[in-house]
Each structure stands twice: as C-alpha cells, then as structure tokens.
Amino acid sequence: MAGRVQGKIALITGAARGQGRSHAVRLAQEGADVIAIDACTNYDSVGYAMATRADLDQTVKEVEALDRRIVATVADVRDPTALARAVAGGVDQLGGLDIVSANAGICTVQPWDKVTPQIWQDTIDVCLTGTWNTVVAALPHLIRRGGGSIILTSSTAGIKGQPFLTPYVAAKHGVVGIMKSIANEVAQKNIRVNTVHPTGVSTPLLEGLGGMDELIGLDPSTGGIFVNSLPIEFVEPRDISNAVLFLASDEAQYVTGLEMTVDAGCTTR
Secondary structure, eight states: OOOTTTTOEEEEESTTSHHHHHHHHHHHHTTOEEEEEEOOOOOTTOSSOOOOHHHHHHHHHHHHTTTOOEEEEEOOTTOHHHHHHHHHHHHHHHTOOOEEEEOOOOOOOOOGGGOOHHHHHHHIIIIIIHHHHHHHHHHHHHHHHTOEEEEEEOOGGGTSOOTTOHHHHHHHHHHHHHHHHHHHHHGGGTEEEEEEEESSBSSHHHHTOTTHHHHHHHOGGGGGGGOOSSSOSOBOHHHHHHHHHHHHSGGGTTOOSOEEEESTTGGGO
C-alpha cells in the first residue's frame, strides 16, 4: 500500500532533532525522501545547546532505516546563499522538491527589559528571516515541479500575545504574514502554503526555556495565557508531524492559507 506522500521529496530545516527529526521520520514512513538541513551551531544569546552534526547523522540513520533516501547538509537558514546551495544540492541528488517544512527556530525567555539587541536579532534572524530564506530557496524548485506544499512552523505564540517571549512572538506572528502573502502569490502555480501552530512540544527547545515559572510567579495573571484547554501540559513531536503530514499530502489538496493549531486548545482561551 502506497504511503500518503509516496515518491515525494521533502525539505526540512532544523532537521537534526526535535520536531524536525520527527517530521523527517514521519514523512519517510509515508514514502517521502528527505532533504535535511540544520545549522548545528550554538548561539551566545540562547541558554540551551543546539543540535550537533551527530544529531543530524542520527536523523539520517532513522530515515535510511525506513529504506528512504536522505541528503543531509549543515547549513544555516540565516545565510540565504548557503541555504539555497544546500537545497539545490539536495534537489539535484534526489530529483526534485514537493514538500517544504520550514521548522528551524530558537527561543528565549525574559521580560521585555531583559531583551538584548542580540537576543532580538538572533530570534528574528532564525525564526522569521530564516523562514523567509527557506521559502525563497525552495519556491523555484516547487514551481519547476508544477506545484507542492509549504508548511511553516509558527506557534501558539504566532496567534496569542504570550508574555516573556516578545522576540519569539514577533517572529512567529511574522511567519503567519509570510504564509498569508505567499499563499496568494503562488496559488496559481498549484503551491499551497500553510502554518502549523503547536502548543508546548516536548523537545530540547522546551527544556531550554527555564525561568518561565519564576516570571509567571511575579505576575500570576499571565499564567492562564499558557494553559491548554485539554488536560495535558505538552504535546509530542509526532503530534505536530502528523499535522505536517496531512498538510503535505494530497488529502489537503485544497487547503491553503490555513493557520492549523495543534495546541490542545491553548489558543481558544
């Protein structure tokens, strides 16, 4: 029985671990080959360690164990030239591009008066400009292919004004703007563009967000903004991967311009 994305080729950024690795594996399980990209670099402004080349190699092993092809490249979404080269190299090796998951991101926690210029710039550069760079690098290949699906990872922070995350909130709202604009620009080329909006996901990024409880303790009125309606605290990476799979598949052939929440009801509050 053919998989839901059988024979398609998917580009995933931030693919070395967390949601990115989960997306790569889930799409491969359903028949896709993968172009996996990750910067594998740390940031002075971020208080947790980023993925490593060894992490990216593990993604390769997990995809290859499913008997799918994968091309993995260390490239930074902040560098449009290197990113475009990495995407083009993967397309050349695998034969095309059908699906794009712009997933790479970083996040920090602090009140507004602790947001340094470097924290602001790094967050915007990775989460917003990096998403834009990914779209720009991928679109010529999707157009050449005659269509495709672009899925941009936003967040509940791309819908709600979550406190103590201002650079991240600004970037993730901006990602929605990219989606809505590009969805209109490329619709006639049979390219669909959507965002996915997770609540907290059990990944190394979430583990790195220390200090949130203390900040909420200083202003308990903010705590409810983060609470999910369903009785769970976090979702798992696979929960988001299933949404990415749906948006990538022909089941979503007429779905474009959608802000798809996988948030246990967080944004309904």
